[in-house]
């Protein structure tokens with residue numbers, strides 16, 4: 371990142387950026403555990419996925435299924451007790467797990483940025499919001515810009531996320547929740563990353579503001595050809611804004627495909643149960659089989675398929691053998707021994 375680099379470097383308004391072919395990010399058989407005094411928490415278990423340039427991927431699943439753990443692994447911002455046991459995280463051709471700390475520090479924010487879960491509540495109350503973003507720019511741009519250049523950039527970013535640039539001189543308490551979150555997005559964009567991870571970017575916001583913020587993110591993504599990973603426990607929100615959808619259960623990615631395919635015809639029993647209780651675009655759905663029970667303790671994950679204690683389709687094989695991720699139709703992958711038994715979604719009759 372150089373001081374004169376513009377968000378819209380060399381690009382006229384309305385002109386689509388040209389995207390290189392090939393994925394921007396490949397996560398390959400990632401395994402990550404947390405060491406605790408009671409043993410190992412198996413938070414990310416053999417997760418693989420790919421994101422193309424300019425594409426968006428949603429990661430959904432219940433609380434504690436490992437969404438943030440994947441995000442923090444991609445950023446290499448893990449706590450000391452976390453151990454990446456295996457796998458690769460290839461960003462634009464380079465395995466991030468093989469980079470030195472110094473090289474990773476350069477790549478973080480400039481190439482891969484993150485909107486942290488709950489970040490809108492972590493603005494320092496005693497500093498102006500613009501000053502806090504300038505501090506981030508000073509830290510991460512390769513050449514520290516002058517105050518005037520940094521401020522011009524912050525004004526540009528504020529406009530981009532739908533904030534009045536004059537707000538950069540205000541304090542966090544003068545921002546509404548939605549405005550704080552927009553400022554967080556501006557900060558994440560400040561180094562022109564190739565990919566952004568948005569971890570529950572709208573969870574604390576009311577529905578209307580949530581839609582506005584997501585729409586803003588989506589239009590920025592399209593305008594700049596950026597890739598985004600959206601993380602949420604809310605599959606309906608994610609399904610509306612992503613090209614691809616990954617469903618996680620207990621540290622595992624259990625279904626992955628085009629969002630429209632997964633949403634219309636989920637094949638993993640967990641995804642099916644989750645979606646059965648989610649209204650579709652064509653109307654509400656019948657929820658004859660509610661998801662019962664609690665997610666497992668990842669200190670002692672179930673044997674075989676981790677979903678077997680809660681699964682209505684479980685057989686003896688499920689408790690004994692872990693199902694592999696299988697491509698059941700082009701681009702649609704499922705890890706389930708009995709996916710063929712999962713019925714089609716039913717719409718509620720009027």
Ligand SMILES: Nc1ncnc2c1ncn2[C@@H]1O[C@H](COP(=O)(O)OP(=O)(O)OP(=O)(O)O)[C@@H](O)[C@H]1O
Nearest residue numbers: 404411413432433434435436437438439449603668
């Ligand atoms: N620092 C840590 N040490 C030990 N265990 C951890 C640590 N951080 C997370 N975990 C555990 O790892 C698992 C995955 O947690 P993670 O925060 O990634 O889930 P999540 O899907 O992001 O959940 P949520 O939807 O609540 O944000 C959970 O069992 C959690 O308790």
Ligand code: SF4
Nearest residue numbers: 675678681688706707
């Ligand atoms: S492998 Fe078995 S337990 Fe696991 S989701 Fe499929 S049917 Fe259910």
Ligand SMILES: [Mg+2]
Nearest residue numbers: 437438439487
């Ligand atoms: Mg989380």
